Amino acid sequence: MSNRLNIGIVGAGIQGISNALFLQKKGFSVTLFDRDEPGSPVASYGNAGHFSPYACVLMNRPDIISDVPAMLLSSTGPLALKWNYIPKMIPWLTQFLRNCTTKRMMHTAKNMHQILDLALSAYDELFDDIAIDGLVEKKGILYIWNDQNLKSRKLEIDVRNELGVDQQVVSPKEIHDLEPNIKPFYHGGVYYRHGRHARNPKKILLKLFDLFLQKGGKFLKMNVKDINFEEEKPTVETETQRYIFDKLVIACGAFSKKLTDNLGEKIPLDTERGYHVHFKNCDHLLTRPVIFQNRGFGITPMEQGLRVVGTVEFGGLKNPLSKSRIKNLINNAKYMLGDLPEHEDEWLGFRPTLPDFLPVMGPSKNYKNIFYCFGHHHLGWTLGPISGKIISGMIAKENTNLNLSPYSSTRFS
Numbered sequence: 093m094s095n096r097l098n099i100g101i102v103g104a105g106i107q108g109i110s111n112a113l114f115l116q117k118k119g120f121s122v123t124l125f126d127r128d129e130p131g132s133p134v135a136s137y138g139n140a141g142h143f144s145p146y147a148c149v150l151m152n153r154p155d156i157i158s159d160v161p162a163m164l165l166s167s168t169g170p171l172a173l174k175w176n177y178i179p180k181m182i183p184w185l186t187q188f189l190r191n192c193t194t195k196r197m198m199h200t201a202k203n204m205h206q207i208l209d210l211a212l213s214a215y216d217e218l219f220d221d222i223a224i225d226g227l228v229e230k231k232g233i234l235y236i237w238n239d240q241n242l243k244s245r246k247l248e249i250d251v252r253n254e255l256g257v258d259q260q261v262v263s264p265k266e267i268h269d270l271e272p273n274i275k276p277f278y279h280g281g282v283y284y285r286h287g288r289h290a291r292n293p294k295k296i297l298l299k300l301f302d303l304f305l306q307k308g309g310k311f312l313k314m315n316v317k318d319i320n321f322e323e324e325k326p327t328v329e330t331e332t333q334r335y336i337f338d339k340l341v342i343a344c345g346a347f348s349k350k351l352t353d354n355l356g357e358k359i360p361l362d363t364e365r366g367y368h369v370h371f372k373n374c375d376h377l378l379t380r381p382v383i384f385q386n387r388g389f390g391i392t393p394m395e396q397g398l399r400v401v402g403t404v405e406f407g408g409l410k411n412p413l414s415k416s417r418i419k420n421l422i423n424n425a426k427y428m429l430g431d432l433p434e435h436e437d438e439w440l441g442f443r444p445t446l447p448d449f450l451p452v453m454g455p456s457k458n459y460k461n462i463f464y465c466f467g468h469h470h471l472g473w474t475l476g477p478i479s480g481k482i483i484s485g486m487i488a489k490e491n492t493n494l495n496l497s498p499y500s501s502t503r504f505s
Contacts, residue, residue: 096121099487100328100337102316102351103344104128105136106473107465109300110480111341113218116307118488123335125328126344127315130301131294135345135441138368139473140401141290141392142233142381145212146257147471148205149248150449151404152191163388168420168427170388174407181406184362187447198251200449203498204471205255207478212288214477222299226291229393231380233287234262234270236278238386245385249282258286273377274428278384289381292395293473316344318354319462326461339487341463346409346442348466352501356458359501361467364443365405367417369425369435372397377429389424396437400425413440445469446504453482453499463487464501 099115101108104126112122131137163171173181191200219228237245252259260283267274267281290296305311314330319340321327326340342348346363375393383390389402400421405414418438426432446452446467456462465483468475485492 097338099123099339099341100125100326100335101341101343102126102328103342103348103466104130104301104311105134105343105345106297106476107343107345107468107479108341109297109304110218110476111343111465111483112304112309112480113300113307114477114480114484115487116304116309118484120484120487121308122304123310123312123337124304125312125314125316125330127313129313130311131298133439133441135443135472136297137294138366138439138441139293140368140381140390140470141293141394141399142390142474143212143215143228143288143290144233144284144471144474145208145286146252146259146284147474148201148208148255148257149197149251150200150204150469152188152200152447152449153197153247154192154194155247157189157192168387168424170403172403172405172407172414172417174405174411174414177407177411180408181362184360184447187360191448196448199498201251201255203450203495205257206494207475207482208471211474211478212286214481217481218300218303218477222303224296224299227296228288228290229380230288232283232285233289233381233383234267234281234283235383235385236267236274236281237384238277238279245280245282259284271378271380271382274382275430277427287381289392290394290473295395316351319351321459324461326459339461339463341465341483343465345466345472346444348444348464352456352464355456355462357456357501359452359504360447361444361452362406363409364445364469365403365407365411366401366441366443366470367403367405367413367421368399368401368437368439368441369418369421370394370397370399370437371425371432372436374398374432382428384424384428387424387427389421391425391428398425398432409442413438443469443472448503451475451479451499452501453479454486454496454501457502457505
């Protein structure tokens, strides 16, 4: 197979750009499509900025079912539902509940760990070609909780230990030594020393995008309406033109479902709605990201100040921003750090999520020249480059030395 094959990619967030760069490394010609400019206020712009190679234990845990009612009823809790969206959520929620067994949790954890373990080295491959001075901090990531005992945290700690994740359970004194400005409400936590964080995710994304252009990549700011075929070659249909490719990658996050539905594949992709606000000129208050697990939010020190991120809200792509969720983030930040100035930049983004909390990566069930790369939920930023490396290897028909079957879309057939 000639490496001069022409590849199209739908989506110019961290997944799409990472796919493009690794395809270019293999000699392919690549065109990116997106209806917005790279770095616009979508998920790759507004995320927490965490590089989280340890985060293999997700929401599909057997203990989550008993916790959900309390989460939904708590005004400070991490989970929310837009009640007008519940009917549409029922099929997804049914599949999610089936995945909340110990066996399925371990299946997800093992297969997330497989790719998370390679995530930082894949980033470093791309960072070797751009200047990231001052944009990435290697100071670890701290999780804290106010439970009086470790029972509710023991499950995830034990699973990560079993998988060989580097983690350190820390005492209140050790938390204070790491982050002395946090109010002393906590009873314990875990420190992940290999975690990193971005000082400005948008700047990093734009540097990677500029690298793509410098290497001869093409970007078309167009809304992809549909995908058709001409003698098995995928054709991208925009509002004004059509473009023919040898292979096509769908990597447009929560917006991928419309395209896969049109391809005859009913993948149960939905969206976790996440929020952020900024507190300007306050980044000196924290050295590293801190996540308060009981309330499901985190604070990351960035160039823009402290970015407060969090909540899992199920409400689809069309419901407006929830002011109550924004207020929740503000109150939680002040609970952690005390008095803060007026907040800025109220943001809502969409995390693409499957009911088993594994991404979809690999060829379409129905069309051999279509590849999928989406569904990375709140780990999209962490997993962008390794996902791009995996898909580029598939397209080049290389042996990745990984078991990729758990990420196939055929698991939903």
